[in-house]
Amino acid sequence: MVYKCVLEDGEVVASKELLVDDMDVAALKQQLAQTQRMMKLDHPHLIKYLDVFRAESPQRICVVMPYYSEGDLRDFIERQRRPIPEVKLCSIVLQIAGALKYLHDQNPPLMHLDVKPDNILLLNNEEQVLLMDLDLCRSVEVTASVVRRSNEPTYEYSAPEMVRSSGTPKADVFSLGVVTYVLATFPDIPAALNDRNENVVLSDSSWTWDTLRKAIRRDVLKVRNYKYSEDFIRLIGDMLAPDANDRPTSGAVIERLTTVMEKKLMQGLE
Numbered sequence: 001m002v003y004k005c006v007l008e009d010g011e012v013v014a015s016k017e018l019l020v021d022d023m024d025v026a027a028l029k030q031q032l033a034q035t036q037r038m039m040k041l042d043h044p045h046l047i048k049y050l051d052v053f054r055a056e057s058p059q060r061i062c063v064v065m066p067y068y069s070e071g072d073l074r075d076f077i078e079r080q081r082r083p084i085p086e087v088k089l090c091s092i093v094l095q096i097a098g099a100l101k102y103l104h105d106q107n108p109p110l111m112h113l114d115v116k117p118d119n120i121l122l123l124n125n126e127e128q129v130l131l132m133d134l135d136l137c138r139s140v141e142v143t144a145s146v147v148r149r150s151n152e153p154t155y156e157y158s159a160p161e162m163v164r165s166s167g168t169p170k171a172d173v174f175s176l177g178v179v180t181y182v183l184a185t186f187p188d189i190p191a192a193l194n195d196r197n198e199n200v201v202l203s204d205s206s207w208t209w210d211t212l213r214k215a216i217r218r219d220v221l222k223v224r225n226y227k228y229s230e231d232f233i234r235l236i237g238d239m240l241a242p243d244a245n246d247r248p249t250s251g252a253v254i255e256r257l258t259t260v261m262e263k264k265l266m267q268g269l270e
Helices: 025-040 073-079 086-104 169-185 209-221 230-239 250-266
Strands: 002-006 012-019 051-055 060-066 120-123 128-131 191-193 199-201
Touching: 025 051, 025 060, 073 120, 073 169, 086 128, 086 169, 086 250, 169 209, 169 230, 169 250, 191 209, 209 230, 230 250
Parallel strands: none
Antiparallel strands: 002 012, 012 060, 051 060, 120 128, 191 199
């Protein structure tokens, strides 16, 4: 539950309550410490946690954040009526990748584990991106969260390995790949057509890397009135590799996106 609140000094903030399973006291303390760790994070494309504290009856963790009235990336997608130029699309994804690299570079590394359009805020006339919702964010050494979520992470955006493990930073790269694919193709659901003409989510075990890359390339090339570069299409396919070991790191994604943007701009294209 998220509330809009006004502090005594007139500042408007958002307060979010995370209900937790209080049966495991040790796990609860670990979750509180993990959430409080988010307050120390400072990145221009990551939501800022202003305060974190524990409350009773019911047992919950409260998070205070800045309040933003702007819409998220899902709102942007739903009202979009034409293809997003490659430079702008790369700029959006680049900012998210920057936030993810910042998380992945922490010691120990942090994983967001819930990258999807609903958790990406657009500010300043859709020029600035802010990655939100750090509820599931945890270090690689923490195997689970005790937060009781009313809405589980959307499985269409989850990496295939998440069904059998607690994931690695490469799981965030896969989710970012799904977001990038959605921004380029505007599918009704985050899925692609397989050889049998069935809509299948990108994390489905039936995909091989080869068949998935072919499906992605076909769908991106079908976009009307705009042509995305082959370098950009290949990057999407690499981010969505079924095997996490085959995916680029968030840092490598940044480097490749920067190269794609530079090539477009040097050609005088958007």
